[in-house]
Amino acid sequence: MIGTVERAHARIDLAAIAQNVRRVVEVAGAAQVMAVVKADAYGHGAIACGRTAIRAGATALAVHTVAEAEQLRSHGLTVPMLVMGPLIGPEWARAAAAGVETVAWTPEGVLAATAAGVVGVHLELDSGMGRLGAQPADVAALVEAATGAAANVVGIMTHFATADDRDGEQAGFFREQLVRFRAAAATLQATYPGARIHAANSAATFRDPRAGFDMVRCGIALYGCSPFHEDPSALGLVPAMSVVSYIAMVKTIRSRDSVGYGRTWRAQRGTQVGLVPVGYADGYARALGNNAEVLVNGRRVPVIGAVSMDQLTVDLGPEGTETVGTPVVLLGAQGPERITAEELAERRRTINYEITCGIGQRVPRVHLG
Numbered sequence: 001m002i003g004t005v006e007r008a009h010a011r012i013d014l015a016a017i018a019q020n021v022r023r024v025v026e027v028a029g030a031a032q033v034m035a036v037v038k039a040d041a042y043g044h045g046a047i048a049c050g051r052t053a054i055r056a057g058a059t060a061l062a063v064h065t066v067a068e069a070e071q072l073r074s075h076g077l078t079v080p081m082l083v084m085g086p087l088i089g090p091e092w093a094r095a096a097a098a099g100v101e102t103v104a105w106t107p108e109g110v111l112a113a114t115a116a117g118v119v120g121v122h123l124e125l126d127s128g129m130g131r132l133g134a135q136p137a138d139v140a141a142l143v144e145a146a147t148g149a150a151a152n153v154v155g156i157m158t159h160f161a162t163a164d165d166r167d168g169e170q171a172g173f174f175r176e177q178l179v180r181f182r183a184a185a186a187t188l189q190a191t192y193p194g195a196r197i198h199a200a201n202s203a204a205t206f207r208d209p210r211a212g213f214d215m216v217r218c219g220i221a222l223y224g225c226s227p228f229h230e231d232p233s234a235l236g237l238v239p240a241m242s243v244v245s246y247i248a249m250v251k252t253i254r255s256r257d258s259v260g261y262g263r264t265w266r267a268q269r270g271t272q273v274g275l276v277p278v279g280y281a282d283g284y285a286r287a288l289g290n291n292a293e294v295l296v297n298g299r300r301v302p303v304i305g306a307v308s309m310d311q312l313t314v315d316l317g318p319e320g321t322e323t324v325g326t327p328v329v330l331l332g333a334q335g336p337e338r339i340t341a342e343e344l345a346e347r348r349r350t351i352n353y354e355i356t357c358g359i360g361q362r363v364p365r366v367h368l369g
């Protein structure tokens, strides 16, 4: 059982992350693995996760912003690094100074990167995502600009819109994007023989080895969450994050007493209510009120009433033996039970990504392993 010595903390199991990285390396086959550690490694801590990923076999890191890259650099992570998001103004010079690669999808972007002295540019093609990336009609102008500016093109990339949809309505679109990109990338690689081709996120990496090309860009799988929103053990992945708090108050209430804002829950019988000092400010969403369970002493107990900003309440039952100080697991395993990010995501009608990214800054990360 996981104990706690403070209000709440997120325990990050780095051994699990290392195991997940090795699993992705195995699935990726000949393709290299770029570990995506944007958004503080999906809430898991970018520095510790970046280091762990490199030690476990990833060969590069990816982030969204220049500031994220600078943070990693300032902690001694000198490996190849890609900033996948758009840059503006002085960010170009900062990217160059940090020695990180950037993405370009317009002639202006290629010129800005080259003028600033960015170490390497990845040309991004929009094969159907409809977000960043050059559309097919604009690729020729992009290449012309890159050649004219003598840009150091080190990558040719795209991003899939529906890789996670294996058998639903959009399942075919993944293959369509793959076919479009494969043709375009082959043409570009004739111009830039040294550039690495990459397209796959976690879902594409597990779904289709043909999407691997020279490198895969994996995030969610490294953290032990399923890109297909199912039980991660089905892919051989181990969840890395647990969120642990404790019972700060126990009180006996009578039948028909209500608990919390709006009186959204009333006791059907006399029972014991436990208070957990964690709320939506910590990323435990208000939508989980009357709609989730937590683990105490290895058993599931329901979250009752509204989740407040800083507190939530659980029904320990009339026979509950918990006292002040009993650990409470909001996410993760305790004894034989486990609450996964996928479970919380389903209850909140969102995806597992938003669960781990959403754990608030007020919850300290404790890295173990």
Ligand SMILES: *Cc1c(COP(=O)(O)O)cnc(C)c1O
Residues within 6 Å of the ligand: 036, 038, 084, 159, 200, 201, 202, 203, 217, 218, 219, 220, 221, 227
């Ligand atoms: C976030 C991101 C990834 C990683 O996606 P996962 O589904 O977490 O593996 C890959 N590529 C790009 C461009 C991204 O923005």
